[in-house]
Amino acid sequence: MRPGSEQIDDHYVIQTERISKHFGAVRAVRKLSISIPKRGLTSIAGPNGSGKSTLVNLLSGVLPLDGGLVVIDGTSLKVVKAHENPVHGLTRTFQEVRLFDQVTVWNNIMVVLSERRLFPALLERVNPMQRDRARGILESVGLWEKKDALAMNLSYGQRKLLEIGRAMAMEANIYLFDEPFAGLFPEMVEKVKEIMNRMREQGDTIVFISHNMDIVRELSDHLIILDSGSLLEEGAVDDVLSRPKVINAYLGT
Amino acid sequence: MQTDTEHRTSLLRLAGNPRELLAAARSNLELWANLLIIAWALGFMLWQGVGFAISVGTVFAIWAILSVSLNLVVGFTGLLSVGHVGFFGIGAYTVAILTSQAEYEQLRTEAIPTFGWPFFAALPVGVLLAGLVALAVGVVFNRFRDDIYVLVSFGFAIISFNVFLNWRGLTRGAFGIHDIPRPQVGGWALSGELEFLAFVLAALGLIVLISWFIVTSSFGRVLTTIREDEEAIAVFGYRTTHYKLAVWTISAMMAGLAGGLFASWTSFVDPNSFILLESMLLVAIVILGGLATIWGSLLGAMAFVLLEEGMRFLPFLPTIHVGQARLVVLGILLVLLMLFRPQGLVGRYKL
Numbered sequence: 359m360r361p362g363s364e365q366i367d368d369h370y371v372i373q374t375e376r377i378s379k380h381f382g383a384v385r386a387v388r389k390l391s392i393s394i395p396k397r398g399l400t401s402i403a404g405p406n407g408s409g410k411s412t413l414v415n416l417l418s419g420v421l422p423l424d425g426g427l428v429v430i431d432g433t434s435l436k437v438v439k440a441h442e443n444p445v446h447g448l449t450r451t452f453q454e455v456r457l458f459d460q461v462t463v464w465n466n467i468m469v470v471l472s473e474r475r476l477f478p479a480l481l482e483r484v485n486p487m488q489r490d491r492a493r494g495i496l497e498s499v500g501l502w503e504k505k506d507a508l509a510m511n512l513s514y515g516q517r518k519l520l521e522i523g524r525a526m527a528m529e530a531n532i533y534l535f536d537e538p539f540a541g542l543f544p545e546m547v548e549k550v551k552e553i554m555n556r557m558r559e560q561g562d563t564i565v566f567i568s569h570n571m572d573i574v575r576e577l578s579d580h581l582i583i584l585d586s587g588s589l590l591e592e593g594a595v596d597d598v599l600s601r602p603k604v605i606n607a608y609l610g611t
Numbered sequence: 612m613q614t615d616t617e618h619r620t621s622l623l624r625l626a627g628n629p630r631e632l633l634a635a636a637r638s639n640l641e642l643w644a645n646l647l648i649i650a651w652a653l654g655f656m657l658w659q660g661v662g663f664a665i666s667v668g669t670v671f672a673i674w675a676i677l678s679v680s681l682n683l684v685v686g687f688t689g690l691l692s693v694g695h696v697g698f699f700g701i702g703a704y705t706v707a708i709l710t711s712q713a714e715y716e717q718l719r720t721e722a723i724p725t726f727g728w729p730f731f732a733a734l735p736v737g738v739l740l741a742g743l744v745a746l747a748v749g750v751v752f753n754r755f756r757d758d759i760y761v762l763v764s765f766g767f768a769i770i771s772f773n774v775f776l777n778w779r780g781l782t783r784g785a786f787g788i789h790d791i792p793r794p795q796v797g798g799w800a801l802s803g804e805l806e807f808l809a810f811v812l813a814a815l816g817l818i819v820l821i822s823w824f825i826v827t828s829s830f831g832r833v834l835t836t837i838r839e840d841e842e843a844i845a846v847f848g849y850r851t852t853h854y855k856l857a858v859w860t861i862s863a864m865m866a867g868l869a870g871g872l873f874a875s876w877t878s879f880v881d882p883n884s885f886i887l888l889e890s891m892l893l894v895a896i897v898i899l900g901g902l903a904t905i906w907g908s909l910l911g912a913m914a915f916v917l918l919e920e921g922m923r924f925l926p927f928l929p930t931i932h933v934g935q936a937r938l939v940v941l942g943i944l945l946v947l948l949m950l951f952r953p954q955g956l957v958g959r960y961k962l
Binding site: 420445449450458468476 | 824825827828829830832833835836838839840842843844845846847848849850851853854857959960961
């Protein structure tokens with residue numbers, strides 16, 4: 359944490375202040391201000407094109423902000439740099455799984471456990487501690503047997519799990535999961551739920567995007583609903599889901 | 612990453628059991644390629660005699676240094692550069708200019724100063740200069756990727772060639788620089804061809820060792836992830852531009868070393884040795900051998916040199932056409948390879 363950085367509210371781990379992002383004429387995120395509480399599970403929901411993925415991309419520095427301010431773990435940032443994510447203890451997965459395809463499953467994990475600085479990285483060889491850690495992660499996502507396969511040769515569900523494993527290897531405090539349950543078989547859904555619950559027990563903050571309201575209701579503590587790049591509602595899950603605005607606009611029954 | 616070592620151990624294991632070797636070779640194209648090229652090389656040496664083998668070996672070693680170094684950039688990091696010849700040229704010209712002993716004033720052509728440095732003082736300067744130019748160029752190149760990268764590096768090859776050709780006060784342009792001496796250690800000059808071969812092979816050994824050290828390190832692992840998805844690896848805390856710049860500079864310095872050796876070996880350099888075509892051949896060798904494998908680059912370089920030299924002895928091919936014909940054959944070979952084996956002879960990865 360940078361000294362002298364603006365302290366906002368200790369209760370929240372991520373806050374955005376009027377952040378915007380547009381792609382040409384399309385305004386994907388419009389002056390959005392949200393707060394994500396520290397610890398526990400927060401889910402982000404909303405119709406297609408409501409800016410959920412863009413929000414995650416902005417928070418992880420994959421896309422540059424067009425305006426506004428992001429406060430991550432007490433540090434306020436006008437420019438979020440992707441390579442500084444570990445400094446903020448933040449990691450993520452992608453909606454379209456983005457693994458290192460022509461790299462082995464093992465190295466997909468190892469690369470996250472390795473030295474970041476250039477010259478020490480040149481001298482670093484795999485050490486037993488990293489090996490144990492990588493093994494532990496691969497076992498917990500059920501891919502230990504596949505460790506020597508290229509990531510491109512895994513099934514869709516396995517790829518999704520490997521990506522979650524890769525995020526776990528970061529040992530972050532903040533996990534952003536972009537649609538972690540989409541397209542998974544029920545048993546894999548259970549596995550991902552289990553992983554997320556374990557993270558919650560460790561006191562981490564988990565933010566995930568999901569369309570599946572049953573999972574959202576079951577798992578999360580806090581819910582943020584976006585619509586056309588703006589905030590529709592935010593708050594405790596049961597509270598938000600019972601608000602008429604949400605029922606009319608989003609759930610639309 | 613482990614392909615090289617796995618490969619070598621499997622070769623060693625099989626060498627102890629010839630029957631198993633043959634059975635495996637029948638079903639294993641990689642092994643076939645290895646055996647064929649090595650047998651070809653040995654056959655060549657027996658047939659043409661020691662003198663020829665020595666000169667082919669030297670050409671091979673220089674091409675191999677270039678292809679191994681280019682593979683770091685193209686194969687491991689996924690930056691398809693066709694500008695490698697520029698760094699080769701910088702190394703060659705630096706050594707040529709600093710060590711040449713010719714008295715140009717008497718030649719009534721372009722006169723350039725004569726420094727007469729010893730080879731071993733000039734070589735580090737050439738390597739360093741190639742590295743510095745790479746550093747400067749790389750900062751700009753880092754903005755690009757994929758097909759645009761090819762175009763930009765293409766531009767670099769063209770520019771460097773034109774500098775060699777037109778900066779006559781430094782390079783004597785098309786006249787070239789001659790009387791470049793062989794390396795000398797104390798009173799012992801590496802004037803004999805066999806001694807020079809041993810020297811370039813030692814240099815190749817060093818380059819292979821450094822490359823192996825790089826690609827088996829955590830640094831090397833990061834390079835392969837940059838090749839696969841640069842944006843994604845940045846999310847995990849890597850400054851990818853630094854990594855790309857570092858490997859690019861290291862690779863360019865290796866090419867500079869090859870250039871210095873080349874200048875000293877031929878004792879004459881002119882811009883014709885550093886045309887874009889040489890860069891293209893180099894990329895072809897790297898792809899032929901296999902991306903992201905050091906052994907593949909050695910094999911690719913050997914296959915290329917054997918192809919080139921071997922065609923000299925085809926009875927129906929006049930000697931003057933050998934130069935052009937090798938390109939035709941190499942071109943056809945590349946197309947066939949891309950059609951049927953896009954990962955190259957011993958590679959696992961595709962562009």
